[in-house]
Amino acid sequence: MTPAQLPEVLLRVAVVRPVHIWGPPGIGKSTLVGDFAAEVGLDCVSLLGTQLAPEDISGVPQIVLGADGVARSRFAPPEMIARTDPFVLFLDELNGSSAEVQKAFYQIVLDRRIGAYELPRSTIVIAAGNRATDQAVVRPMSSALANRFVHLHLAANARDWLAWAGPAGIHPWVYDYLGNRPDQLWVAPPKTEEPFSTPRSWHALSDALHSWGPDVSEDQVRMLAHGCVSPAHAASFAAFVRTRLHAYDLEPILKGDAGWPTAAGDRDILYFLAMSLRARLIKELPAERRGAPASAVRLAHRGKDLITSLAELSLEYAQLVVAGDDEGNALLPTWFLTEVVRDLPRLVAARSA
Numbered sequence: 001m002t003p004a005q006l007p008e009v010l011l012r013v014a015v016v017r018p019v020h021i022w023g024p025p026g027i028g029k030s031t032l033v034g035d036f037a038a039e040v041g042l043d044c045v046s047l048l049g050t051q052l053a054p055e056d057i058s059g060v061p062q063i064v065l066g067a068d069g070v071a072r073s074r075f076a077p078p079e080m081i082a083r084t085d086p087f088v089l090f091l092d093e094l095n096g097s098s099a100e101v102q103k104a105f106y107q108i109v110l111d112r113r114i115g116a117y118e119l120p121r122s123t124i125v126i127a128a129g130n131r132a133t134d135q136a137v138v139r140p141m142s143s144a145l146a147n148r149f150v151h152l153h154l155a156a157n158a159r160d161w162l163a164w165a166g167p168a169g170i171h172p173w174v175y176d177y178l179g180n181r182p183d184q185l186w187v188a189p190p191k192t193e194e195p196f197s198t199p200r201s202w203h204a205l206s207d208a209l210h211s212w213g214p215d216v217s218e219d220q221v222r223m224l225a226h227g228c229v230s231p232a233h234a235a236s237f238a239a240f241v242r243t244r245l246h247a248y249d250l251e252p253i254l255k256g257d258a259g260w261p262t263a264a265g266d267r268d269i270l271y272f273l274a275m276s277l278r279a280r281l282i283k284e285l286p287a288e289r290r291g292a293p294a295s296a297v298r299l300a301h302r303g304k305d306l307i308t309s310l311a312e313l314s315l316e317y318a319q320l321v322v323a324g325d326d327e328g329n330a331l332l333p334t335w336f337l338t339e340v341v342r343d344l345p346r347l348v349a350a351r352s353a
Contacts, residue, residue: 002157003032003164010036010126013150018109018125020094020146023154025189026198029128030092032154037088042124045080046090049097049129057081057104058114077117081108086120091127095141102145109148133188158182161199171206173221177240178202180276184233197229204228205237218242239272250276254302260313267314274310274317277303281321282331289335304340 001009006021010033013019021029030046037044047056059077066072076082081089091105109127112119119125127149132138158178165175178185187197195201205228209216212224221241225234243249248269252258254277261269281303286292292300311318322337324330330337 001152001154002160003028003154004157004160006032006152006154007036007039009152010124011040014124014126015122017150018127018148019152020149021126021128021152021154022131023128024156024186024198025130026200027154027156027186028199029154030090033088033090033092033126033128036126037090037124040088040124043083043085043087044090045083045087046092047080049091049093049095049101052097052101054100054104057101057108059117077114081114081119082117084120086122086124088124088126089119091125093129094127095129095138097139099139099142102139102142106145106148109145156186156199158185161185169210170203171209173209173237173241173244174202174206176244177237180240181233181236181279183279184230184236187230187233190230195226195228195230195234197233201228218245235268236272236275239268242266242269243272248273250280253277253306254280254299256302260306260310262313270310270313271317274314274321277306277310278321278332281336285333285336287333289333300336300339303336304343307340308344 010019014036021033023029034044034046056078062076063071089108091109094102094105097105108114108119109125112123112125129141130138159182162175162179162182165178184197185199185202190196205225208224208228209221212220216224218238218241222234222238225237228234229237246269248261248266249258250273253260253273260273281299284299285296285303307318307321310321322332322340
């Protein structure tokens with residue numbers, strides 16, 4: 001499900017059953033749970049599984065003198081959990097905790113109690129964790145614990161993020177860039193220790209740009225971007241900022257009011273504009289040629305001509321515009337690719353005449 005769909009599911013399901021949210025790092029699981037708690041008017045108590053010991057959940061024993069004068073031991077539940085009013089108990093990175101800590105959660109997740117202490121009525125229990133494929137610190141979740149949850153799988157969604165980002169004050173460069181390249185909002189975590197793109201890391205870049213202020217230089221933008229997001233995305237973002245600072249834009253090129261940048265020092269800008277053309281063609285060209293709106297037909301004709309002129313400057317970039325994904329699957333419509341192959345010799349000849 002998308003982040004926008006999660007609040008309603010939590011409102012309808014988490015109030016009756018514990019919920020576990022699965023998803024890759026940095027897509028906003030913790031923030032979404034905190035926002036949900038605020039919406040329902042409850043405090044959110046977060047426990048980070050990777051930093052807990054079993055006694056942090058089950059409590060520690062204390063000696064209590066009974067009414068009969070006999071001393072007995074009783075486990076004292078943690079102060080942050082032992083509350084009188086209902087709250088949202090958020091078990092973050094649950095499957096990153098040790099097996100002993102996971103066992104300590106059994107009773108609180110299923111029976112809503114710790115020893116003699118019972119969670120207040122209407123308390124909501126939500127957990128979250130990364131997947132084993134996310135290169136994160138995770139441990140197998142026992143079947144006994146997993147069976148106590150309703151499991152939800154969360155995926156990053158650019159439309160949801162952009163709808164949130166505007167009112168949230170995300171830096172306009174970051175907002176506009178991801179509006180043009182929504183495919184770069186999230187990538188799978190790499191197997192090496194390096195920054196990678198997630199909603200969280202783009203938010204971090206936005207904060208860094210805001211903090212630096214309007215006098216940030218191109219080199220400083222490049223440095224900040226490489227410190228926050230995937231290397232390829234950082235280079236493309238830096239080129240995007242250069243287009244803004246030097247008044248380059250794809251729209252005038254599409255309209256024929258400007259051409260591709262040709263200066264040797266503008267290769268990064270040329271690459272960004274070429275990838276922007278690719279993204280525009282993927283987004284706006286329909287799967288079928290028949291019945292395509294006039295705007296799509298005009299974009300197809302202009303796109304073919306621009307690919308031809310781009311090839312004169314960089315054959316590699318022109319090939320990237322029409323390239324498939326990493327598995328070799330075509331991203332552009334077959335009819336458009338067929339027309340490119342068919343019309344390219346004619347377009348080249350026309351430009352040479």
